[in-house]
Amino acid sequence: MSITISNISKSYKEVNALNNISFEVKKGELFGLIGPDGAGKTTLFRILTTLLIADEGEATVAGFDVVNDYKSIRNHVGYMPGRFSLYQDLTVEENLNFFATIFGTTIEENYDLIKDIYVQIEPFKNRRAGKLSGGMKQKLALSCALIHKPKVLFLDEPTTGVDPVSRKEFWEMLKRLQQKGITILVSTPYMDEAALCDRIALIQDGKILEIDTPEEIVKHYPKTLYNVRANKMYELIENLKGYEHQYSVYPFGEFVHYSDTRADFDPEALKQYLEAKKLTDIIIEITEPTIEDTFMELAK
């Protein structure tokens, strides 16, 4: 086991940030922590990276206890905080050199690990970090977190505020790192990224809702889910919400995800109801639930 967490709780005065959290991450796994803002993701990261001490519970990272062996952990983990936290007034190369030096290594020593990522920002190595674009900042931060060849990599919302292309590239990089045997714990508020993880934990209000592979998680969705479309989106949502048998109504792209309370739900009846409400071009079809649907269902 690369990370074990058992019964971890942490409160900040009034707020209960983490409530009796337990789970394990296997070696070489890409594990996602999925949850909205304020769910407690960053608190958990800070406990695992020895920046914060939990009120209760125990945790180990790479076999070291987060409280007693915190020094060893700091040698073996890479952490990329949610906020860009490199020196903006130092250049790309200086930042990388700085972190290599304080980890007691050099860029050359572990160059093969960061090569894929670093070559993309190398043309800008004399540019100050503060002047990089969002995607390049992420790549630099990832390079700095990897420079000492960590066993476990913690990435706290690495793709928040990054454009879709860079996001996709970033996840491809993570997949490659995983193949090199690095355990990765990544948090994200984006449900579409969750599907790229080996396993995910859905977290809300400091509690774990569900832990499983993305494929299994969606099977937990208890109802049959329908895509509903009509000519007027807003009226469609309003009318579906007003429908007496509705179980859940969430807009999802160009469709509305709808589920019904009745087991013997007949889409035709719903279509008639909507037509009576003067909506046209109505399409109702069965669809596969996504992680987002499952999360919304579990978070209810």
Added chain:
Amino acid sequence: MKTIGYIVQKEFKQIFRNKGMLPIIFVLPLLQLIILSNAATFEVKNIKFSYIDKDHTSASRALIEKFNASNYFNVITDFPSETLASSAMLKGEVDVVLEIPRFFERNLLKEKHTEIAVTINAIDGAAAGVENVYINQIVQAYNKKIQVGPMQPSNQMGMPKNIVTIPSFWYNKTLNYKTFMVPGILVLLVTMITLFLSGMNIVREKEIGTLEQINVTPIKKSQFIIGKLFPFWVIGMGLLTTGLIIAKLIFDVPMVGNLGVMYLYTAVYILVILGIGLFISNYTDTQQQAMFIAWFFVVIFILMSGLFTPIESMPEWAQILTEFNPIKYFVEVMRMVMLKGSSFIDILPQFSKTLLYALIMNGLAVWSYKKAN
């Protein structure tokens, strides 16, 4: 060691890249030294002087002429009555009103005794005190002249011999206030710059989030702190050096003592200030908070340092408090070494107290610096 070296290198890079900070560190303090040393004088000049002469005799005119001749007093006007004089005082048009009574000359000659009234605007108490001394000096000088004038032939033998004090101001012969102020202001500059910079520096890393990244690295507390503070120690010593050069070149302040002693003391003194700065930054979250707290201490330290007001004239409880004021020791040592030529043995009491202070402050600062919470 390599790690510390790299942090120091990184700090210097950051300092020299901060285009807004450079002039604040190197130019402003020296400008302050030049401006303050010229401006912060205790001499009172250009006193607005007026008089009410009710006697109108040669004796009264001679007295007024004495004031006229003095370069401290500007004789503005004379008033026919006290009411006019006091209303002018109220408006701030005059600082001093001298009232010469009727029969001034007659009484002086016949009864060897007369009185004159002096009214001084004492809104600024310190200035009023100085003005009073000046007036007394002039009146006394006048007195002597009168005595040796008309009384000469009759009874010179019976006259008491005047006791004349001849002051001799050691270590600052001409009572040149610049000699006295320049070392003091230099102390302030070294203190303020090193305290503000070190106090804000680590907080800045907290503010921009880099401290979080540093804290997950295996870097040791001591390595990080030494690496962070050493550049400011160097800057402090650099400021002292430039300040001393300016003091010598522009103000020609005597440097009697051994510069080595002064540098040795300053080296330890800056450690105290850096310790205080680090301590402040451990308990604050933003540069703004750190700045205000540092400012609070600096103001108290400066006003209670004996630089502007003598410590001897403070109430006893305040005198005890000044024992904890590092600036006080630095001011003392600077003046002792520069003006008096004190040796290391002479400043040993100040040196040992400062050393103890440095150990305590840095101990507290390192102890309170936590990588995790």
